[in-house]
Amino acid sequence: xxxxxxxxxxxxxxxxxxxxxxxxxxxxxxxxxxxxxxxxxxxxxxxxxxxxxxxxxxxxxxxxxxxxxxxxxxxxxxxxxxxxxxxxxxxxxxxxxxxxxxxxxxxxxxxx
Amino acid sequence: xxxxxxxxxxxxxxxxxxxxxxxxxxxxxxxxxxxxxxxxxxxxxxxxxxxxxxxxxxxxxxxxxxxxxxxxxxxxxxxxxxxxxxxxxxxxxxxxxxxxxxxxxxxxxxx
Numbered sequence: 001x002x003x004x005x006x007x008x009x010x011x012x013x014x015x016x017x018x019x020x021x022x023x024x025x026x027x028x029x030x031x032x033x034x035x036x037x038x039x040x041x042x043x044x045x046x047x048x049x050x051x052x053x054x055x056x057x058x059x060x061x062x063x064x065x066x067x068x069x070x071x072x073x074x075x076x077x078x079x080x081x082x083x084x085x086x087x088x089x090x091x092x093x094x095x096x097x098x099x100x101x102x103x104x105x106x107x108x109x110x111x112x
Numbered sequence: 113x114x115x116x117x118x119x120x121x122x123x124x125x126x127x128x129x130x131x132x133x134x135x136x137x138x139x140x141x142x143x144x145x146x147x148x149x150x151x152x153x154x155x156x157x158x159x160x161x162x163x164x165x166x167x168x169x170x171x172x173x174x175x176x177x178x179x180x181x182x183x184x185x186x187x188x189x190x191x192x193x194x195x196x197x198x199x200x201x202x203x204x205x206x207x208x209x210x211x212x213x214x215x216x217x218x219x220x221x222x223x
Contacts, residue, residue, distance in 0.1 A: 035213075041215050042116065042213035042214050042215045043156070043213040045211070048209060058209055090155060090156075097207055098144050100146075100158045100161075101201075101211070103155035103156050104155060105154070106153075
């Protein structure tokens with residue numbers, strides 16, 4: 001069981017480039033989340049999904065888009081990367097909305 | 113004011129010591145509370161849930177004080193392996209979008 005897998009683990013982008021982060025889970029969880037973590041700040045919710053085919057905005061959604069076409073995958077897209085999007089991105093899943101979160105290993109993104 | 117506040121530390125204590133830290137939350141309607149542990153450059157992992165009656169798991173004890181709106185984590189007989197950042201997590205109303213993370217308290221255990 002892989003649990004929650006994020007790809008890629010590291011990426012360097014130039015301002016204006018686009019990219020997609022993939023989160024894949026084999027836990028059959030309904031809830032999936034994308035967070036970003038910056039120094040001195042707690043994890044902040046970007047977007048989340050409560051089931052296949054659904055997505056919703058979190059606390060800091062601007063500059064990001066998401067899709068959940070299959071239950072096991074949650075994609076996070078950056079259409080035009082900006083230096084302010086340099087961060088560590090974590091995907092998480094949960095069986096219930098108030099339950100334990102299971103995180104992927106994180107994706108470190110640097111935008112130059 | 114942040115919705116969930118933690119002392120960032122670092123707390124630097126000798127092995128075997130007892131250490132405690134608190135986390136305050138602003139929304140009195142918050143329903144569920146957790147402590148997560150995050151090692152350097154790793155993902156957060158659930159340490160323990162915090163129940164109204166408090167709970168204990170080995171050397172770790174978590175307490176909830178609803179009147180004063182804080183939760184606490186006590187670590188007894190600290191080990192070198194306890195060195196990590198401890199994240200306080202509050203779920204405001206069991207909604208998927210209302211999970212709020214504190215910025216973490218860094219703990220360093222010295223030999």
